[in-house]
Amino acid sequence: xxxxxxxxxxxxxxxxxxxxxxxxxxxxxxxxxxxxxxxxxxxxxxxxxxxxxxxxxxxxxxxxxxxxxxxxxxxxxxxxxxxxxxxxxxxxxxxxxxxxxxxxxxxxxxxxxxxxxxxxxxxxxxxxxxxxxxxxxxxxxxxxxxxxxxxxxxxxxxxxxxxxxxxxxxxxxxxxxxxxxxxxxxxxxxxxxxxxxxxxxxxxxxxxxxxxxxxxxxxxxxxxxxxxxxxxxxxxxxxxxxxxxxxxxxxxxxxxxxxxxxxxxxxxxxxxxxxxxxxxxxxxxxxxxxxxxxxxxxxxxxxxxxxxxxxxxxxxxxxxxxxxxxxxxx
Numbered sequence: 001x002x003x004x005x006x007x008x009x010x011x012x013x014x015x016x017x018x019x020x021x022x023x024x025x026x027x028x029x030x031x032x033x034x035x036x037x038x039x040x041x042x043x044x045x046x047x048x049x050x051x052x053x054x055x056x057x058x059x060x061x062x063x064x065x066x067x068x069x070x071x072x073x074x075x076x077x078x079x080x081x082x083x084x085x086x087x088x089x090x091x092x093x094x095x096x097x098x099x100x101x102x103x104x105x106x107x108x109x110x111x112x113x114x115x116x117x118x119x120x121x122x123x124x125x126x127x128x129x130x131x132x133x134x135x136x137x138x139x140x141x142x143x144x145x146x147x148x149x150x151x152x153x154x155x156x157x158x159x160x161x162x163x164x165x166x167x168x169x170x171x172x173x174x175x176x177x178x179x180x181x182x183x184x185x186x187x188x189x190x191x192x193x194x195x196x197x198x199x200x201x202x203x204x205x206x207x208x209x210x211x212x213x214x215x216x217x218x219x220x221x222x223x224x225x226x227x228x229x230x231x232x233x234x235x236x237x238x239x240x241x242x243x244x245x246x247x248x249x250x251x252x253x254x255x256x257x258x259x260x261x262x263x264x265x266x267x268x269x270x271x272x273x274x275x276x277x278x279x280x281x282x283x284x285x286x287x288x289x290x291x292x293x294x295x296x297x298x299x300x301x302x303x304x305x306x307x308x309x310x311x312x313x314x315x316x317x318x319x320x321x322x323x324x325x326x327x328x329x330x
Contacts, residue, residue, distance in 0.1 A: 001101045003094075003315045004084060010093035011077040011086040017069040020119040021046040024068060027096070027117055034104065036115070041131055043119055049127045050117040051136075052103075057112035059136050062326045063289055064099040064113055066092040066144035066296065067121030067282060071304050083309045090298025090310040092121075095144035098297060098315050102322035113326055114138060116289070121282050124259065128285035135288035140267075140329045142322065143283050146298035147275055149314055149321050154203050155277040155294060157234035157263035157284070161245060162227055163188055165215075165253035170222040178222030182215050185226040188249040189213075192230070195248050200235045203263075203276050207233045233278055234263045261285075267293050269325055295321065 015023040024040070024047075031038045031052045041049035050068070053060055070088040077086035084094065096117060103113050114136065119127035145152075165185040170178025189210060197206040208230060215226025232241065238260055245255050261280045268274055272295070279300055283292045297314035 001104060003097050003101055003319070004079060004312055006100070007084055007089065007094045007097040007310070007315065008077040008079065008086070010096060011084070011088050014074040015068055015070055015088070016072045016074060017120055017123045018047070020068045021048075024048055024050050024117070024119070027068070031100070031115070041134055043127050043130045047119045047127070049119060049131050050115075051131070052115040053136070054107060054112040059138070060112050060114040061139045061330050062113045062142060063116050063138045063140070064103060064142050064144065064322060065116035065118065065282070065286070065289070066095045066099065067118045067127070068093075068096070069119055069122050071122050075306065075308065082313070083311050084315075085307065085309045087308060089308050090146040091300070091303035091308065092144055092146070092296065094298060094310040094315050095146070095296040095318070098318035099144055099322060101319045102326070105319065105323055106326055111326055111330060118282055125261070125282050125285040128282035132286055132288050138290040141283070141286055141289040141292045142325055143281055143286070143292060143294050144296035145277065145279070145281050145294060146300045146303055146310075147277060147295050148299050149295060149297055149317055150273040150275040151268040152266050152277040152294035153268060153274050154263065154265045155281055155283060156203070156279065157238070158259070158261045158280045159232040159234055159238050159241065160258035160260070161230040161232065162256040162258060163192070163230060163249060163253050164227045164256065165225075167222065167224045167226075169217070169224045172220040172222055175222055179224075180222050181226040182223045184252045185213070185215060185228060188252040189228055191248045191252075192245065195244065197232075198235060198241075203235045204278070206235050206241070207278075236263055264292070267291050269293070269328055272321070293325070295325070
């Protein structure tokens, strides 16, 4: 299997979240051609997960998994002597290629693993939630995300928060007749930025990103509505954080708590370097697929950028690493 060529083929199939059908059909066809038993797991409309296994082992002990979708915009592939460039090269189409190559090598050595490729990881893990209801009984899940081929000790969780402030409209020439929702929101966000967040000596800090701010009606109108969307990266349970957020902005705004993905600790393998993943993955939603591990080629620091890439050597090394992990686990 030509890892570079296969990765580039995958990258050149646009699969921004919600539009994964073509890459799923390609993987279904390629895996079937290689002799895998392939099952489509319907998710919604034309979207589906791909689950493949050796025909003689429908309940493999080890399953390699990652996602087929990418963030926008679509960026076609290119390469130089050391790296492959384009959307999804490290997050996570190069990982798909490495996991399939590892699965092929292991089959030749008599070790049967499963392959699970999911839709929707970049948005809401919808594919993982559906797949979790159809788990085959695997003992171990080796999830792929760009960790530079280091085993993750843990993966931070996320908490999405919408902060909403309300005011009273008035003519901007007479601000004393109104009540500015934007002023309230700005003060509330200042308080949240100053709020002390927890820090774990091994995992690192809980962090905050203010991602979106909107509000107001016109420059000459005192704004009656404003809101911001925030994302916290969790290093533990979120109950106390929720309480602290609500108390901090009390009297200025209120918080609507949205999607929460929990912080998870992960199994490691002796002899492999380790790291802490500050990002979230499908792992918390795949609880029925076995004890989880997290490792993959590429750096998350270039994922989601206009210069996303993966080093060819890291791809080749990832195949060896995945094979070694599977052999130790079984």
